[in-house]
Amino acid sequence: MRTQVVIIGGGPSGLLLSQLLYLNGIENVVLEKHTKKYVLSRIRAGVLEQGTVNLLNKAGLGKRIKNEGFNHDGIFLSVKNHSFRIDFKSLVNKTVTVFGQTEVTADLYSVVEKDKGRIINSAKNVMPCDILTNKPYVTYEINGLDKKITCDFIIGCDGFHGITRQIIPKNKIKTFERIYPFGWLGILSETCPVNDELIYANHKTGFALASMRNKNLSRYYIQTSINDKVEMWDDDRFWFELKKRLPKDASERLVTGPSIEKSLAPLRSFVVEPMKFGNLFLVGDAAHIVPPTGAKGLNLAFSDVNYLYESLIGYFKNDDKNAIEQYSSKALNRVWKTIRFSWWMTNTLHKFPDQTEFDQKIQEAELDYLKNSIDAQKSLAENYVGLAF
Numbered sequence: 239m240r241t242q243v244v245i246i247g248g249g250p251s252g253l254l255l256s257q258l259l260y261l262n263g264i265e266n267v268v269l270e271k272h273t274k275k276y277v278l279s280r281i282r283a284g285v286l287e288q289g290t291v292n293l294l295n296k297a298g299l300g301k302r303i304k305n306e307g308f309n310h311d312g313i314f315l316s317v318k319n320h321s322f323r324i325d326f327k328s329l330v331n332k333t334v335t336v337f338g339q340t341e342v343t344a345d346l347y348s349v350v351e352k353d354k355g356r357i358i359n360s361a362k363n364v365m366p367c368d369i370l371t372n373k374p375y376v377t378y379e380i381n382g383l384d385k386k387i388t389c390d391f392i393i394g395c396d397g398f399h400g401i402t403r404q405i406i407p408k409n410k411i412k413t414f415e416r417i418y419p420f421g422w423l424g425i426l427s428e429t430c431p432v433n434d435e436l437i438y439a440n441h442k443t444g445f446a447l448a449s450m451r452n453k454n455l456s457r458y459y460i461q462t463s464i465n466d467k468v469e470m471w472d473d474d475r476f477w478f479e480l481k482k483r484l485p486k487d488a489s490e491r492l493v494t495g496p497s498i499e500k501s502l503a504p505l506r507s508f509v510v511e512p513m514k515f516g517n518l519f520l521v522g523d524a525a526h527i528v529p530p531t532g533a534k535g536l537n538l539a540f541s542d543v544n545y546l547y548e549s550l551i552g553y554f555k556n557d558d559k560n561a562i563e564q565y566s567s568k569a570l571n572r573v574w575k576t577i578r579f580s581w582w583m584t585n586t587l588h589k590f591p592d593q594t595e596f597d598q599k600i601q602e603a604e605l606d607y608l609k610n611s612i613d614a615q616k617s618l619a620e621n622y623v624g625l626a627f
């Protein structure tokens with residue numbers, strides 16, 4: 239079989255790229271290791287930048303986000319149990335949309351699936367081959383049968399643990415990494431969210447975040463030790479700790495209930511350079527990871543999709559053979575700014591194990607500065623709503 243582009247990984251990045259290419263007449267196939275059910279069982283952040291919404295609109299998926307998403311004009315930051323608001327609308331005249339990432343992926347699946355055979359689920363042993371030649375191909379196994387697809391380009395949208403980054407020789411790439419010494423314990427509960435907008439709380443015992451999916455579905459997180467296990471946190475212990483860390487007024491009105499999902503996630507910043515090797519291109523989590531503070535994971539992955547999609551249109555449609563050479567540097571330029579912002583949010587809001595009273599005072603001063611400086615608030619707002627791409 240032959241196609242123009244083989245996309246490895248059917249998460250949000252792979253599906254969106256596939257749909258945008260398809261709408262522009264560029265043939266592609268998505269090879270996904272898992273079943274659709276498995277892909278849609280992963281719960282991830284739920285804040286969409288305007289650029290992300292615009293791109294989803296381009297892919298024909300704007301309607302549900304418009305009808306069911308919640309427009310948020312700002313967020314609250316809290317320190318020592320007192321909160322203040324960052325008003326994106328008045329600061330930078332932009333907003334964000336709260337809409338679950340799982341729903342974005344489900345919508346992407348339904349449009350990609352309409353075109354029979356474009357996505358192949360449960361593809362095993364997917365292997366990109368001959369990526370330094372102009373006749374690359376991908377081999378994989380399905381139902382015990384060996385298959386091969388030749389193409390012009392192979393795209394690695396296979397997440398942090400995927401195969402594509404791993405097949406690049408170590409001396410041809412450089413990786414940059416920071417592993418944070420704590421985790422996030424998140425729960426979903428069918429309760430009314432504690433606040434209309436998100437609250438990011440710095441507390442001397444650790445960070446907390448109040449988020450939501452809809453009017454009767456709350457999403458909360460607390461910072462925990464990196465060695466903790468979910469079993470160590472029954473619901474009562476979770477709610478007790480959350481209440482302690484949220485601003486006082488929010489704690490008083492917090493509605494608790496049984497959790498319907500509970501999971502622990504480590505925090506890491508990671509970047510690989512360059513994001514291209516021969517005719518293999520890396521996109522999204524395959525190339526970079528951000529800690530969830532600031533909800534940039536999906537948004538950053540989609541800005542890569544945008545740059546690559548423009549490059550591929552240049553190559554296939556506008557006879558601009560050079561367009562694809564610029565993908566990595568364009569994408570990385572924005573990646574590093576987002577890495578910086580989520581690192582800064584993480585550093586400012588979390589308690590580090592070796593944190594001294596001096597460090598705590600610095601964090602409090604930083605947040606007090608933010609509270610009182612419109613210029614500092616503008617910088618946060620500009621980054622939170624998403625830098626242009």
Ligand code: APR
Pocket residue numbers: 246247248249250251252269270271272277282361364395396397398399400401521522523524534535536537539
């Ligand atoms: N072969 C085929 N598919 C693979 C392979 C492989 N060897 N390895 C991984 N995959 C698939 C995974 O099963 C997953 O569905 O690639 C997909 C990668 O999806 P994500 O990890 O979600 O990565 P990405 O699409 O870049 O998403 C970026 O969305 O899911 C979030 O945390 C993620 O916020 C980030 C953003």
Ligand code: PHB
Pocket residue numbers: 282283284285436447449450457530531532533534
């Ligand atoms: C979420 O709703 O899951 C969420 C929101 C904001 C974040 C991280 C996660 O920064």
